[in-house]
Amino acid sequence: MREDFLQKIELIKMRANKVLADKILLRKIALVASAVLVVVLLIVFIATSDMTQDKQSMAHSEQSHQTQDTHSSQDFTQEQMKEQNLTEQDSQQDFAQSPQNLQPSEQDFASSSQVPQALQNPQSPLDTPKSIGTNAQNPQNSQYSALNTQEARGDTSTKYDEVKVSASQAQGLGIKDIPIQNPSITRGVPFNALIDFDDKESATQSSTFDVVVVGISMREGEAINEGDxxxxxNSNELNNSYFELENARNxxxxxxxxxxxxxxxxxSGVISQREYQTSYLASRELYLKLSQLENSFKLFGIDPKNPKGKSGFRVVASSSGILSVAPKTTGEKIPAFTPYVRISKSSDLLARIKIPASISDYVVPGSKVYSEQGQYVGDISTVSVVIDKTNNSITAIAKLQKGVFRVGEVADIYIEGKQPKGTFALPSDAIIKNGKDNLIFIKTQEGYIPRVVNIVEKRSKSFVIDSSGFRxxxxxxxxxxxxxxxxxNNVGIGGHSH
Structure with a gap:
């Protein structure tokens, strides 16, 4: 019993010592944390005080600079006023000492008559380029109407001076002069056009199945009469149709x-009406079958009354005109539903033009069409509203009124696209980029004056610019x-820039 009691006492002492050790450890941790917090707060306080001192010093320095600038400007103003007063006093003394200069003598009038006219008349076109802006009222002596500097610039805030270049120098540099308004510039971009006869007055002949050409009597472009x-x-299907035709006839x-x-x-009263009607309806049924077969041969261009030729079935002209489409060689296979004969009743030509969908908005009915040489050849009559998905283009039809074209020819033609009002169209080689400015060079008497322009629209080979400020x-x-x-830009001789 005693030993058990002693063991319990020892166990209680051990637990008490452990609790005491834990309390001491917690106190040490709290002391360390407090010390760390004090150090952090001290660092923050020091940093804040340094920043405040820096701001105060910067503000003080700025105030001192402003004070110095104010004093210097005041001193400069006082010096200017002193100089101006001295100048006025000197001029007054000179004026007081020279009263005789107020009235010109007769010798002065006599000598003034000998002054050259170009110096007497400030409106003379012989002035230097910088004074042209005030004397452009006598254009007779200038090929370009004495183009003045400000008018050429169109903006008094321009930062470019005139470039003096002679005509021979410009030619040597590869520069040529063009009018700012020129139909050859606004004619647009070239398109491939297929030349063909007008379809409105033409007749076509085709087959509902494949056929082979076994003989040729006339070729494309020849004049033809009906029945020629x-x-x-020939084909197996044609032979079968011919046998059906003969059977239906019999x-x-x-x-x-x-x-x-x-x-x-x-x-005569021998048979009844019903028996007669039966035979009549049978004959009419065979007549309809015969008419169907004959129309099929007519669609092929074959005369059903005289279909057979030397080697096959004769294809004859259904009307008179010009043979615009015809087989080219014997042995040629013609697919089904493909027109292999077309006869145009007139020689009117049209151009089928493929236009990319991206620029189709610029082509409208009535737009003028030009040849590759710039000659007017016709007008756009219709513009399709359906896009060909195979090449993302639309088809425009132009009626050709002038020019020399051949059916089947693929020609390069130009379409004059619609142009916004108040604009000019210039070729791409008439505009150049200089920094952020788009420049053109307007011809003057002694060279060219650069002009900053506003580009309204960029096209394939031309630019549309705002015409404001141009004559x-x-x-x-x-x-x-x-x-x-x-x-x-001062790269060379004769350039000037600000």
Whole structure:
């Protein structure tokens, strides 16, 4: 019993010692945490005080600078006022000492008559380019109406001066002058056009199955009369149709004879009306079958009354005109439902033009069409509203009124697209980029004046610019504008820039 009691006492002492050790450890941890927090707060306080001192010093320095600037400006103003007062005093003394200069003498009038006219008249067109802006009222002596600097610039805030270049120098640099308004510039971009006869007055002939050409009598482009033989074709289907045609003819001939006899017997009272009607309906049914076969041969262009030729079935002209489409060689296979004969009743030509969908909005009915040489050849009559998904294009039809074209020819033609009002169209080689400015060079008496323009629209080979500030009769430089750009940027001789 005693030993158990002693063991319990020892166990209680051990637990008490453990609890005491835990309390001491917690106190140490709390002391360390408090010390760390104090250090952090001290660092933050020091950093904040440093920043406040820096701000105060910066504000003080700025205030001192402003004070110095104010004093210096005041001193400069006082010096200017002193100089101005001294100048006025000197001028007054000179004026007081020279009263005789107020009235000109007769010698002065006499000597003034000997001054050259170009110096007497401030409106003379012989002034330097910088004074042209005030004397452009006498254009007779200038090929370009004495183009003045400000008018050429169109903006008094322009930062470019005139570039003095002679005509021979410009030609040597590869520069040529073009009018700012020129139909050859606005004619647009070239398109491939297939030349063909007008379809509104033409007749076509095709087959509902494949055929082979076995003979040729006439070729494309020849004048033809109705009934003339064009070629001969053949196929198994044509032979079968021909046998059906002959069979239907024979059966119809017999049925027609029977119907005629029954009609006589019915009128004589030998047979009844029903028997006569049966024979009559049978003959009419065979007639319809025969008409169907004959129309099929007519669709092929074959005369059903005389279909056979030397080697096949004769294809004859269904009307008179010009043979615009015809087989080219013997042995040629013609697919089903493909027109192999077309006869145009007039020689009117049209151009089928494929236009990319991206620029289709610029082509409208009535747009003028030009040849590759810039000659007017016709107008756009219709523009399709359906896009061809195979090449993402639309088809425009132009009626050709002038020019020399051949059917089947693929020609390069130009379409004059619609142009916004208040704009000019210039070729791409008449505009050059200089920094952020789009420049053109307007022709003057002694060279070119750069002009900043606003580009309204960019096209394939041209630019549409705002026409504000232009007269419309100016000439602009085109070609190798890089040389003029170098001159205005002081890369070369004769350039000037601010």
């Amino acid at each position: 033989e064009i070629c001969e074709i 059966r119809y001939r017999v049925a027609q004879e029977v119907a005629q006899k029954d009609k006589g017997l019915y009128e 419309g009769d100016e000439k602009v430089a085109s070609g190798s504008l890089i040389a003029l750009k170098g001159l205005i």
